[in-house]
Amino acid sequence: RNHKRVVDCRSDIDRMNAPFLAIYESLVPTEEEKSKQKQLLTSLEKLVNKEWPTAQLYLYGSCANSFGVSKSDIDVCLALEEPDINKSEILLKLADILQADNLENVQALTRARVPIVKLMDPVTGISCDICINNVLAVVNTKLLHDYAQIDDRLRQLAFIVKHWAKSRGVNVTYQGTLSSYAYVLMCIHFLQQRKPAILPCLQGMEATYVVTVDDIECAYFDQVQHLRDFGARNKERIAALVWAFFDYWAYRHDYANGVISVRTGSIISKRAKDWTRRIGNDRHLICIEDPFEISHDLGRVVDKYSIKTLREEFERAANIMHLDPDPCVTLFEPY
């Protein structure tokens, strides 16, 4: 195949490792930034505990799953013990408390799919979203964090992919493109199916971590310090992986029938999940199964227009990686 010929021709791909790693390094948050995040969390904890003494605050999302780039907002979950609480009431009360403590841009979004309070801390300059009892998000944050410990190439690849998606405007869920969380799952899947595999399937191994959240049993092997050599037989480096990643989503994935499933470490069929038809607003044009909430398709936001945009962007990126003399520049050009 033509395609194969081009792949074989590019013998200079390893020349691109250094520039890709430089981009990765430039996106990693500094220790100073991490400590400011902790500082904000501590001051929020103090405020919250005055009103709800047994409440706990957890960081989740990219500031805790190790896929957070520099200057990201932080995601916080307020865990309350009381069984039947009215989330809107609590959020409005929380907003009052935060406002009174001089936090800025405080806003309660009680009607959102995940209701939150937004705020900006003028001391650290960090913006923050607080949700209530979203324990599944805390657990999937731990899963992503644990995958990142196994092989450094996952974090390198995911940072590059997130940076690309932001630059190209395809990381905007309300415009029908994918969330950062969905892109990280695509990176994990991609490294699981590499031959030899770079990542294992943690949910397919003996469970060492088990919690039940909202009737969903979340179980997987979390002793990842024992898996640091897992991908050692695969010698691919970052530039070759970025290239293969875009090639995979541009030319190899079966969008019509396949569901990306990190839970099983494979592609499973849409038919088996009954994701073949549009139901309500869920169109299932690209299917990405949530690892724990398995009826949840993270691709549900994608519509018949945005799927085209997404696939064209994957093809553009794959072609740049094939042919462009300076892919590190062209890949991230603003759209």
Ligand code: GTP
């Ligand atoms: P950035 O903020 O873009 O750096 O990445 P993020 O991983 O923090 O993404 P975001 O703030 O959109 O989401 C926060 C977290 O919510 C994710 O990391 C997941 O843990 C969790 N989450 C669970 N379900 C969903 C979902 O359907 N969409 C999104 N976006 N997040 C989900």
Ligand code: MG
């Ligand atoms: Mg976030």
